[in-house]
Amino acid sequence: MNVLAIESSCDETSAAVVSDGRVVRSNIVASQVDLHARYGGVVPEVASRQHLAQVLPVIREALDTAGCTLADIDAVAGTRGPGLAGALLVGYSAAKAIAFGRDLPFLGTNHLEGHIYANWLGEGDEPRFPALCLVVSGGHTDLVLMRGHGEYERLGGTRDDAAGEAFDKVGRLLGLPFPGGPAVAREADALAASGAKPALELPRAWLHGTFDFSFSGLKTAALHAVRSGKYTTGDVAAAFQESVVDILAGKTSRLARELGAAEVLVAGGVAANRRLREELARRCPVPVRIPIPRLCTDNAAMIGAAATHRLRLGERSPWDEDIFSTNSWEVPLPSAGDRERR
Numbered sequence: 001m002n003v004l005a006i007e008s009s010c011d012e013t014s015a016a017v018v019s020d021g022r023v024v025r026s027n028i029v030a031s032q033v034d035l036h037a038r039y040g041g042v043v044p045e046v047a048s049r050q051h052l053a054q055v056l057p058v059i060r061e062a063l064d065t066a067g068c069t070l071a072d073i074d075a076v077a078g079t080r081g082p083g084l085a086g087a088l089l090v091g092y093s094a095a096k097a098i099a100f101g102r103d104l105p106f107l108g109t110n111h112l113e114g115h116i117y118a119n120w121l122g123e124g125d126e127p128r129f130p131a132l133c134l135v136v137s138g139g140h141t142d143l144v145l146m147r148g149h150g151e152y153e154r155l156g157g158t159r160d161d162a163a164g165e166a167f168d169k170v171g172r173l174l175g176l177p178f179p180g181g182p183a184v185a186r187e188a189d190a191l192a193a194s195g196a197k198p199a200l201e202l203p204r205a206w207l208h209g210t211f212d213f214s215f216s217g218l219k220t221a222a223l224h225a226v227r228s229g230k231y232t233t234g235d236v237a238a239a240f241q242e243s244v245v246d247i248l249a250g251k252t253s254r255l256a257r258e259l260g261a262a263e264v265l266v267a268g269g270v271a272a273n274r275r276l277r278e279e280l281a282r283r284c285p286v287p288v289r290i291p292i293p294r295l296c297t298d299n300a301a302m303i304g305a306a307a308t309h310r311l312r313l314g315e316r317s318p319w320d321e322d323i324f325s326t327n328s329w330e331v332p333l334p335s336a337g338d339r340e341r342r
């Protein structure tokens with residue numbers, strides 16, 4: 001099955017052709033980072049308009065790169081939140097229109113489920129269940145037990161900032177370029193490469209007895225460290241990153257052990273972080289699967305992978321389906337079978 005997938009939830013316009021839910025035949029990502037950098041964050045209105053300008057050229061390029069035409073496509077998928085409403089509407093409407101015009105099956109696909117399914121892309125064995133998923137993106141930090149395809153139970157999550165959001169805010173207070181996550185990681189890596197250890201330690205909110213997270217206190221502690229004028233940018237960046245990584249890897253490894261998970265699946269933009277990847281692999285008692293960095297950040301191939309599993313079960317979205325207007329995991333992922341079948 002060849003799925004054409006379109007993703008436009010935030011500031012990347014992306015289209016992909018994915019075969020059988022695992023083979024990436026193309027995955028074009030047009031980033032808007034430069035456009036938003038001057039504002040120090042994503043401006044929703046600017047993002048929507050840029051998606052509109054980019055979406056058809058990106059789809060064209062995805063088809064050309066895959067060496068196919070719409071005649072070779074069996075189904076179309078579009079990201080259906082969480083995300084910025086105006087941004088989501090562009091890719092989602094384009095996907096719906098192509099499916100309608102070609103009389104193809106269409107499936108609106110949850111963005112976070114897409115991040116998780118990036119772990120199905122590529123060669124080798126498929127992930128095994130029960131899998132513990134650590135979802136760490138710009139808007140979400142969640143520990144989710146996945147018992148089977150489409151079966152999720154949220155066991156913990158952030159009570160305030162998402163991990164990526166905290167990276168971005170600390171990047172901003174350190175005066176680093178947008179987006180803050182990769183910039184903070186680069187500063188921390190540079191300090192480590194020089195052989196130095198960070199000159200300070202920042203606190204960790206363990207929230208014992210839960211699998212929840214809190215990063216707002218850490219962010220404030222980083223702010224005080226910057227204001228004290230006693231530390232270099234590298235010191236604060238590295239100390240901050242070590243706190244986040246320690247908590248994420250510590251809680252994930254403990255929960256994986258308690259649950260007897262078969263595997264740990266890591267998902268979302270922060271999964272591109274080198275220290276997080278190292279520490280999860282070192283501490284988890286079971287195999288840890290993390291997509292290659294460019295499949296961790298927003299891309300359409302992951303949406304194609306997630307959609308394929310549902311399309312195979314016969315799920316289809318009705319033509320009057322809306323995008324999710326929420327950006328919270330509090331609205332549970334749709335479980336397999338609760339969508340209208342056609």
Ligand code: KG4
Binds near residue numbers: 010140268
């Ligand atoms: O999943 P994603 O691409 O978009 C959302 O769905 O939110 O995640 C973006 C987030 C941003 O907060 C970004 O700063 C962070 O992922 N990020 C990183 C790294 N690369 C991206 N955070 C830490 N280290 C990185 N290497």
Ligand code: ZN
Binds near residue numbers: 115137269298
């Ligand atoms: Zn994302």
